[in-house]
Amino acid sequence: MRIAMLGTGYVGLVSGTCFSEFGTDVVCVDKDEAKIEGLRNGVIPIFEPGLETLVKKNAAAGRLSFSLDLAEAARDADAIFIAVGTPPGPQDGQADLSYVYQAAREIAAVLDGYKVIITKSTVPVGTGREVERIIREARPDADFDVVSNPEFLREGAAINDFMRPDRVVIGAESKRAQDVMAELYRPLYLIETPIIFTKLETSELIKYAGNAFLATKISFINQMADLCEKVGADVHQVAKGIGLDGRIGRKFLHAGPGYGGSCFPKDTQALAYTARANGAPVSLVEDVISYNAARKRGMADKVIAHCGGTVAGKKVAVLGLTFKPNTDDMRDSPSLDIIPILQAQGATVSAYDPEGMEEAKKLLSDVTYCTGAYQAMEGADVLVIVTEWNEFRRLDMDRVKSLLSAPLIVDLRNIYSPAEMAEDGFEYLSIGRPLSA
Numbered sequence: 001m002r003i004a005m006l007g008t009g010y011v012g013l014v015s016g017t018c019f020s021e022f023g024t025d026v027v028c029v030d031k032d033e034a035k036i037e038g039l040r041n042g043v044i045p046i047f048e049p050g051l052e053t054l055v056k057k058n059a060a061a062g063r064l065s066f067s068l069d070l071a072e073a074a075r076d077a078d079a080i081f082i083a084v085g086t087p088p089g090p091q092d093g094q095a096d097l098s099y100v101y102q103a104a105r106e107i108a109a110v111l112d113g114y115k116v117i118i119t120k121s122t123v124p125v126g127t128g129r130e131v132e133r134i135i136r137e138a139r140p141d142a143d144f145d146v147v148s149n150p151e152f153l154r155e156g157a158a159i160n161d162f163m164r165p166d167r168v169v170i171g172a173e174s175k176r177a178q179d180v181m182a183e184l185y186r187p188l189y190l191i192e193t194p195i196i197f198t199k200l201e202t203s204e205l206i207k208y209a210g211n212a213f214l215a216t217k218i219s220f221i222n223q224m225a226d227l228c229e230k231v232g233a234d235v236h237q238v239a240k241g242i243g244l245d246g247r248i249g250r251k252f253l254h255a256g257p258g259y260g261g262s263c264f265p266k267d268t269q270a271l272a273y274t275a276r277a278n279g280a281p282v283s284l285v286e287d288v289i290s291y292n293a294a295r296k297r298g299m300a301d302k303v304i305a306h307c308g309g310t311v312a313g314k315k316v317a318v319l320g321l322t323f324k325p326n327t328d329d330m331r332d333s334p335s336l337d338i339i340p341i342l343q344a345q346g347a348t349v350s351a352y353d354p355e356g357m358e359e360a361k362k363l364l365s366d367v368t369y370c371t372g373a374y375q376a377m378e379g380a381d382v383l384v385i386v387t388e389w390n391e392f393r394r395l396d397m398d399r400v401k402s403l404l405s406a407p408l409i410v411d412l413r414n415i416y417s418p419a420e421m422a423e424d425g426f427e428y429l430s431i432g433r434p435l436s437a
């Protein structure tokens with residue numbers, strides 16, 4: 001089999017590389033010349049554990065290549081994936097589909113012989129039909145099917161998620177397209193991955209419903225954490241106590257500063273927009289969206305309160321900038337809400353993140369970016385842990401205390417024990433846990 005992957009970002013590069021690892025011939029196409037040039041020379045444009053090795057291995061084996069030329073990549077391809085961005089549009093949370101529709105027009109121009117065109121990008125219900133219409137209008141003669149195949153991988157664990165998914169969802173309505181998709185995903189039959197075939201609209205909605213459900217679950221435990229703080233309960237034990245109920249499940253019950261990243265914020269908003277536009281508003285999801293936005297900002301208030309009500313003239317050390325560990329992705333990270341508020345209140349900020357600082361520099365100004373966690377803490381009045389990178393989990397607390405000018409810690413990821421922190425002489429504030437727990 002041979003495929004072209006249009007869009008070589010977090011999803012396109014990982015999916016294309018993993019398909020090539022399964023033995024498929026893959027050409028990854030992008031408009032970004034520097035990205036393609038770099039990839040041809042083995043330079044991976046994103047941080048994703050394990051990706052570099054897999055790209056180099058499959059490129060060397062001749063199954064994976066990189067191109068700026070869609071026509072060449074599409075020639076002899078059985079399928080063309082669209083994996084371009086679908087960022088939030090300018091208003092009302094509506095997804096910006098201009099990249100997807102542009103990709104559809106470009107694909108229309110190069111079609112030769114039967115092809116399956118697959119939206120792997122997260123796209124609102126109705127987008128697949130519109131892609132079909134655009135291509136049909138441009139090429140009434142063309143022989144093709146449009147399929148929806150949303151991607152569920154998580155950054156930081158993307159390769160494993162792609163190779164061992166909980167399920168694969170395929171919105172394909174012709175037998176011919178279903179057969180091509182079944183053949184592409186055949187390697188996953190060996191590990192008995194459930195593959196769900198649906199119509200286009202259902203597949204498109206599954207992706208949004210899944211992300212909205214997970215965002216709701218996170219927000220639910222975050223609200224329980226708020227309540228725990230008021231009543232002296234421990235949100236970790238609440239999460240465990242409810243999560244062991246098989247109907248609820250233990251995952252996504254970790255209280256924190258609010259969800260971020262390139263998917264949940266924009267996808268919940270796009271779902272809410274679609275639902276409003278279709279006269280079936282999803283009020284639960286609307287509440288989740290506003291609660292989460294307020295929560296991220298509220299984390300700055302937590303820091304200010306812990307500093308005695310003001311951060312004016314104080315130095316805040318921030319550990320972790322990305323929205324989660326093991327990625328360099330800064331999109332909608334809580335740090336982007338928290339740091340500017342602290343700065344507006346008169347704080348200076350020194351920060352360290354193992355992989356996110358290059359991206360952070362484009363988004364956060366007047367921050368002193370440090371070469372390590374301990375450097376960020378030098379002379380700081382408070383330490384704030386925003387992202388739970390492994391290297392922050394076992395800090396040398398004697399050293400931390402000697403570097404900070406006051407023993408104040410705000411841990412927005414609950415990676416330390418309140419009791420141990422108190423024993424070590426810190427004034428330690430975490431999320432949803434009593435100080436003595």
Ligand code: NAD
Pocket residue numbers: 006007008009010011012029030031032035083084085086099102103106120121122123151152153154155262263
């Ligand atoms: P990204 O911004 O990292 O990558 C998109 C790439 O597409 C860019 O390299 C861009 O240059 C390229 N591109 C745009 N238009 C093009 C065109 N016409 N031809 C060739 N290349 C083009 O985006 P991403 O994070 O990979 O997300 C892609 C899609 O996958 C989005 O819809 C997103 O919601 C969805 N998704 C993302 C994740 C994730 O964790 N990042 C997970 C699941 C689904």
